[in-house]
Amino acid sequence: MSEQSPPAAPRGLLALLTAAAFVIFAQIFMVAPILPRLAEVFRAEPGLVGLAVPAYLIPYGAMVLVWGPASEHLGRRPVILASLAAFTVLVGVTALTGSSGTFIGMRLATAIGASGVVPISLALIGDLYPYQGRGYALGWLFGGMAGGMAMGATAGALGEPLIGWSGLFLAAAAAGLVLLIAALGLLPQTPRVATPPRLRTVAAGYTALLRQARGRRTYGYVLLNAVLHSGVYTWLGVYLHQQFGLGEFGIGLTLLGYGIPGLLLGPVIGRLADRYGRARIIPAGIALGGVCALLLASPLPLVAVQASIVALSLGYDMTQPPLGGIVTNLHGHGGLAMGLNVFTLFTGMGLGSLVFQALLLPTGFGVALSVFGAGALLAAAFAVPVFRHERPHQRPGKRRGMSSST
Secondary structure, eight states, X not given: OOOOOOOOOOTXXXXXXXXXXXXXXXXXXXXXXXXXXXXXXXXXXXHHHTTHHHHHHHHHHHHHHHHHHHHHHHOHHHHHHHHHHHHXXXXXXXXXXXXXXXXXXXXXXXXXXXXXXHHHHHHHHXXXXXXXXXXXXXXXXXXXXXXXXXXXXXXXXXXXXXXXXXXXXXXXXXXXXXHHHHHHHHOOOOOOXXXXXXXXXXXXXXXXXXXXXXXXXXXXXXXXXXXXXXXHHHTHHHHHHHHHOOOHHHHHHHHHTTSHHHHHHHHHHHHHHXXXXXXXXHHHHHHHHHHHHHHHTSOOOHHHHHHHHHHXXXXXXXXXXXXXXXXXXXXXXXXXXXXXXXXXXXXXXHHHHHHHHHHHHHHOHHHHHHHHHHHHHHXXXXXXXHTTTOOOOOOXXXXXXXXXXX
């Protein structure tokens, strides 16, 4: 039975979703560089204020498991709109907090509210773009995420002295308001399930995704890739300060390079994945990340470290978007599949930061980076046979059974 063609995506929709991903990820990653300043403002220990980071990441990943099935019943449009509205209000209110406890609580609330925008946008792309051309659209969206990560870290370091930490949150809220107004006119209606899914049905859906061999290997590598990249990236600011004595300004400019490949090359990488398949791109991206971690473990001049950081970002862009493309093609509901993907991704990001810290404190950066680099190269070697079937669809007239795994 032939698949129905998805409805055409409205003009400007991809730009809107990319911009939303950029803004949301920028406000996530602008917090880490300003933690010392927040501790000073709130007159609290840096370790206490630092809890704001996991207070955002963990609920964000967990809440996606709820947004996914909700978007199946309510439709993608209302879920994205409601989540974007919640993001705008909660980020604005965060700028008014006056204590560390209230700030941490607002970060947790913002994570719950904002976690429906990007994951359900990914599911929406799965609804509107055929699999053969989905890599291009996902490349843009993941490029927006990567650019937001880099810009957020840079804006936090460079912008706080100019407009203050509260000004950063007010700017993010203003951007959210602009996006919300644009989304009201651009987001399309999508099919929805008539009756709300039962908890047992939702759990069965997630279980069914993990029963698929393709699902297990894909989610496994989403987790592993997130651990490897987040572990290294989270501590790059401390690395640059210890190794080269860089201050906030220098760290911000150096980390800006992390998002450039995704922002500029995301659609290109997506088109390559569509044309040649993901069997080659994913192992190559994981290997590139491993090589970069090993290079950072070596005594390098600053310019070589900057190049390694840019290449590390390219490794992420060669892995996470193609893995996300496979997730959108798993058998089952797109909202559930993408919800589980984002849950796995953010869980991996949190674990990566904790594991790297556990290695870093007793052994130093050299050992920690070497362990992560060696682990990535080993994972890349296993990825070659694991993803060998992720190749482009067969041409019309070819046997369809051969394309079921792409």
